[in-house]
Amino acid sequence: xxxxxxxxxxxxxxxxxxxxxxxxxxxxxxxxxxxxxxxxxxxxxxxxxxxxxxxxxxxxxxxxxxxxxxxxxxxxxxxxxxxxxxxxxxxxxxxxxxxxxxxxxxxxxxxxxxxxxxxxxxxxxxxxxxxxxxxxxxxxxxxxxxxxxxxxxxxxxxxxxxxxxxxxxxxxxxxxxxxxxxxxxxxxxxxxxxxxxxxxxxxxxxxxxxxxxxxxxxxxx
Amino acid sequence: xxxxxxxxxxxxxxxxxxxxxxxxxxxxxxxxxxxxxxxxxxxxxxxxxxxxxxxxxxxxxxxxxxxxxxxxxxxxxxxxxxxxxxxxxxxxxxxxxxxxxxxxxxxxxxxxxxxxxxxxxxxxxxxxxxxxxxxxxxxxxxxxxxxxxxxxxxxxxxxxxxxxxxxxxxxxxxxxxxxxxxxxxxxxxxxxxxxxxxxxxxxxxxxxxxxxxxxxxxxxxxxxxxxxxxxxxxxxxxxxxxxxxxxxxxxxxxxxxxxxxxxxxxxxxxxxxxxxxxxxxxxxxxxxxxxxxxxxxxxxxxxxxxxxxxxxxxxxxxxxx
Numbered sequence: 224x225x226x227x228x229x230x231x232x233x234x235x236x237x238x239x240x241x242x243x244x245x246x247x248x249x250x251x252x253x254x255x256x257x258x259x260x261x262x263x264x265x266x267x268x269x270x271x272x273x274x275x276x277x278x279x280x281x282x283x284x285x286x287x288x289x290x291x292x293x294x295x296x297x298x299x300x301x302x303x304x305x306x307x308x309x310x311x312x313x314x315x316x317x318x319x320x321x322x323x324x325x326x327x328x329x330x331x332x333x334x335x336x337x338x339x340x341x342x343x344x345x346x347x348x349x350x351x352x353x354x355x356x357x358x359x360x361x362x363x364x365x366x367x368x369x370x371x372x373x374x375x376x377x378x379x380x381x382x383x384x385x386x387x388x389x390x391x392x393x394x395x396x397x398x399x400x401x402x403x404x405x406x407x408x409x410x411x412x413x414x415x416x417x418x419x420x421x422x423x424x425x426x427x428x429x430x431x432x433x434x435x436x437x438x439x440x441x442x443x444x
Numbered sequence: 445x446x447x448x449x450x451x452x453x454x455x456x457x458x459x460x461x462x463x464x465x466x467x468x469x470x471x472x473x474x475x476x477x478x479x480x481x482x483x484x485x486x487x488x489x490x491x492x493x494x495x496x497x498x499x500x501x502x503x504x505x506x507x508x509x510x511x512x513x514x515x516x517x518x519x520x521x522x523x524x525x526x527x528x529x530x531x532x533x534x535x536x537x538x539x540x541x542x543x544x545x546x547x548x549x550x551x552x553x554x555x556x557x558x559x560x561x562x563x564x565x566x567x568x569x570x571x572x573x574x575x576x577x578x579x580x581x582x583x584x585x586x587x588x589x590x591x592x593x594x595x596x597x598x599x600x601x602x603x604x605x606x607x608x609x610x611x612x613x614x615x616x617x618x619x620x621x622x623x624x625x626x627x628x629x630x631x632x633x634x635x636x637x638x639x640x641x642x643x644x645x646x647x648x649x650x651x652x653x654x655x656x657x658x659x660x661x662x663x664x665x666x667x668x669x670x671x672x673x674x675x676x677x678x679x680x681x682x683x684x685x686x687x688x689x690x691x692x693x694x695x696x697x698x699x700x701x702x703x704x705x706x707x708x709x710x711x712x713x714x715x716x717x718x719x720x721x722x723x724x725x726x727x728x729x730x731x732x733x734x735x736x737x738x739x740x741x742x743x744x745x746x747x748x749x750x751x752x753x754x755x756x757x758x759x760x761x762x763x764x765x
Binding site for chain 1: 618619620621623624625628629743744746747748750751752754755758759761762763
C-alpha cells in the first residue's frame with residue numbers, strides 16, 4: 224500500500240482527480256452557463272484520459288472512444304444545452320436549502336464513503352491505478368448530491384451527464400479493453416438522456432416559464 | 445570565497461537573517477509589481493524598509509485601557525517569527541542542528557501563537573475595529589485549521605515523518621513524487637492556506653483602508669511607533685516564511701545549498717529570494733484577477749481548500765497517490 228506510484232499512475236490518477244474536482248466545482252457554480260462549461264471541461268479531461276491510456280497502453284479502440292466523447296460530450300451536448308439556455312432567459316441555478324460550504328462538506332463525506340467502499344473491494348487493474356476507480360465512484364456519488372441538492376432542470380441534467388463521465392472513468396479502469404461497441408452504447412444512452420432532458424427543459428420552460436423543479440408538478444397534461 | 449566552510453550554527457543564523465532582512469524586500473517587490481499591474485507606478489521596492497525605519501523613530505502611544513499585553517504582543521510575535529526559520533529548510537538541503545527540534549506541527553504552533561498574541565494585543569486596546577479584527581482573525585484561523593491538519597496528514601503519509609526537510613528531500617528524489625496526486629493536492633491546498641494566512645485577495649484586501657473588510661490588518665490599527673514597526677516587519681516575515689515553506693518544502697525545493705560552503709549558501713540565499721519574488725508575482729497576478737469575496741463567502745473558499753487537502757489524503761489511501 225505504501226509504494227510510490229509510477230509517473231504513469233500519478234498522471235492518470237491526477238487526471239481522475241481533476242474530473243472529481245470539476246464535479247465539485249459544479250456543486251459550487253452559481254450560474255447555469257458555468258455549470259455547462261464545467262461539464263464540457265470535465266468531458267475534455269475524460270477524453271484526454273482515454274487518449275492518454277490508449278497511447279501508453281497501446282489500446283487503439285480507446286482512441287475512437289476518446290474522439291467520440293470529444294465530439295459528443297465536449298462540443299455537441301454542451302452546445303445544445305447552452306442553446307436551450309439562451310432561449311430560456313434563466314441565469315441562476317436553483318439554490319438549495321443548504322449553503323454551498325455545507326453542500327461541499329456533505330459531498331466530501333459522501334466521496335470519502337465512496338473511497339473507503341472501493342478500498343475494501345481490492346480491485347486491481349492493469350491499465351489504471353485502483354485509486355482512479357475510487358475517484359470514479361466518488362464522481363458518481365457527488366453527481367447524485369448535485370442532482371439531489373439543486374432544484375432546477377439544467378443542474379439535474381448536467382448532474383446526470385457528469386454521472387456518465389464518472390462511469391466512463393470507471394469503465395476505463397475496470398475494462399479498458401472493453402469492446403468498443405459497449406462503450407458506444409454508453410454514449411448513445413447519454414444521447415437519449417440529452418434528448419429527454421432537452422424536451423423537459425423546452426416544454427417545462429414553455430408551459431411554466433421556469434426551469435425550477437419545484438414547479439414540475441404543473442406539467443400535468 | 446567558495447572554499448570558506450561555514451559552521452552549521454552559522455548557517456542556522458544565516459537562515460534567520462535571510463528571512464529577517466529579505467522579507468521586506470519580497471513584500472516591496474510584490475507591492476511594486478501590483479502597482480504596475482494596476483497601471484500605477486507603484487511604491488519603491490525598498491519602501492517597506494523606509495516604513496519600518498520611520499516607525500522605529502516615532503513615539504509609542506498607548507490607550508488608557510490597555511495593559512502590558514498590548515505592548516508585549518508585537519514583541520512576542522516577532523520572536524515567534526524569528527524562531528520558525530530555524531525549523532524549516534530555508535537555505536540547506538541537509539538538516540541543521542536545531543532543524544529537528546520541531547516538526548511542521550511545531551512550526552505551525554509557533555506561527556499560531558504569533559497570530560494569537562497579535563489578536564490578543566488588538567483586543568486589549570479596547571478599540572472596536574481592532575477587536576473586530578482580532579475576533580475575525582481567530583474565527584477564520586480556526587476554520588482554516590482543519591485544512592492545515594489534513595495537509596500535514598498528507599505530508600506525513602507521503603514521507604512517513606512530518607519533518608519539512610524529509611518532504612523536501614522526497615519531492616527532490618524523483619519526478620514521480622512531483623506528479624503524485626496526493627502531493628499536488630496537498631501543495632494546492634497549502635497554496636490556498638497561504639492566500640488566507642497572508643491576507644491576500646480573494647480573502648482580504650491587504651492594502652485597503654476600509655475597516656469593514658479587514659481581517660488581519662484591523663488587528664494592528666491601534667498600535668503605533670516601534671510596536672507597529674515590529675508588527676509590520678513581522679507580517680512581512682510571516683509572509684516570507686509561508687512562501688519559503690510553500691517553495692522549499694512543497695513546490696520547488698531546488699537551488700538549496702547541499703554543502704556548507706559560503707558560496708553555495710550565498711547562492712541559496714539569492715535563489716530563495718528570487719523564487720519568493722516569483723511567487724510574489726503570482727500573488728500580484730491573482731490580486732488583479734479576482735475580487736475580494738464577501739466575508740460570509742470566505743467559508744466557501746476555505747471549504748474548497750479543505751476539499752483539496754482531504755482528497756489528497758483519500759487518494760493516498762485509495763492506493764494511487
